[in-house]
Amino acid sequence: MELDVDGRAVRLSNPDKTYFPEKGYTKKDVADYFQAVGPGILRALRERPTTLQRFVDGVEGDFFYQKRAPKNLPDWTPTARIEFPSGRHADEMCPTELGAVLWAVNLGTLTFHPWPVRRADTDHPDELRIDLDPQPGTDYADAVRAAHELRSVLEDNGLRGWPKTSGGRGIHVFVPLVPEWTFTQVRRSAIAVGRELERRMPDRVTTAWWKEERGERIFVDYNQTARDRTIASAYSVRPFPHAPVSAPLRWEEIDDAEPRDFDLRTMPVRYAEVGDLHADMDDHAFRLDQLLELATRDEHEHELGDLPYPPEYPKMPGEPKRVQPSRARQDDGGA
Numbered sequence: 001m002e003l004d005v006d007g008r009a010v011r012l013s014n015p016d017k018t019y020f021p022e023k024g025y026t027k028k029d030v031a032d033y034f035q036a037v038g039p040g041i042l043r044a045l046r047e048r049p050t051t052l053q054r055f056v057d058g059v060e061g062d063f064f065y066q067k068r069a070p071k072n073l074p075d076w077t078p079t080a081r082i083e084f085p086s087g088r089h090a091d092e093m094c095p096t097e098l099g100a101v102l103w104a105v106n107l108g109t110l111t112f113h114p115w116p117v118r119r120a121d122t123d124h125p126d127e128l129r130i131d132l133d134p135q136p137g138t139d140y141a142d143a144v145r146a147a148h149e150l151r152s153v154l155e156d157n158g159l160r161g162w163p164k165t166s167g168g169r170g171i172h173v174f175v176p177l178v179p180e181w182t183f184t185q186v187r188r189s190a191i192a193v194g195r196e197l198e199r200r201m202p203d204r205v206t207t208a209w210w211k212e213e214r215g216e217r218i219f220v221d222y223n224q225t226a227r228d229r230t231i232a233s234a235y236s237v238r239p240f241p242h243a244p245v246s247a248p249l250r251w252e253e254i255d256d257a258e259p260r261d262f263d264l265r266t267m268p269v270r271y272a273e274v275g276d277l278h279a280d281m282d283d284h285a286f287r288l289d290q291l292l293e294l295a296t297r298d299e300h301e302h303e304l305g306d307l308p309y310p311p312e313y314p315k316m317p318g319e320p321k322r323v324q325p326s327r328a329r330q331d332d333g334g335a
Helices: 026-037 038-045 098-106 142-154 183-199 268-272 279-283 287-301 327-332
Strands: 002-005 008-011 018-020 049-052 064-065 078-081 088-092 110-112 128-133 161-165 169-176 218-222
Touching: 002 026, 002 098, 008 098, 008 142, 018 026, 026 038, 026 098, 026 268, 038 169, 038 279, 049 088, 049 327, 098 218, 128 142, 128 183, 142 169, 142 183, 142 218, 183 218, 183 287
Parallel strands: none
Antiparallel strands: 002 008, 049 064, 049 110, 078 088, 128 169, 128 218, 161 169
């Protein structure tokens, strides 16, 4: 069938194909959803190099991440060249209109993973993204407690965050930035935020990269700010049987929100009532000077330097030994 997407004709093949068997939702239901929240998903993706998480056989089938723009990308959708930590590069699609989103949906895309940069400058992020990730033994309520304290940490450093559900049990908080800092500096700022939050809530929050050290705490996943690491966009559909979506929230809503309540069917109703709660993000751009000063104090006063990068990254300058603590103790002859 052919969809009319803001005047753009977009083909949708196999519209009756089941994508969420538990709910009976089809590919057409997914397309209808993204059209219903169109301005919101486009605001989240506009001009951003975007990786597509594709589920061509629905959520019970295999999936893959498509970083390089498909060869049949329409000529009305621009791309941007991004550099990977390995030194290789790729041209990724950068949606500038809703038709590009629906074109990707036709390929089986449920979750969009935009870079925190715009195509005009792919080396300087314009968003600081904080991922509050519940560990085993913790849940959304624990993430909420951490999010409230995170809000205070940000405000104490002259920043404002916009929260959303992850689509699972976690919370994401985005801070729009003046695009003047490198990925390394933005990651350093995220570590500083995490460490300050950890100091304020030592029994509830951790920045420990190694799972064996995290315990039943909320993990501030600072490495989500590293180059080529992305977070699911607002309004993305997440690949769970009940078809949840990543839902923008007001700060006063996070305590009473239930992530499962935001799904393929309920979000269009909510969107029609409240619109895009993150619509004003682009009206703001904050500076990282205070967080970078906090990072410097951590280094000089507390001897807290860099933290490990993900395993696929080359060894980075100043990075500590990239080996899990229990293995290091064995290698050193410890118990």
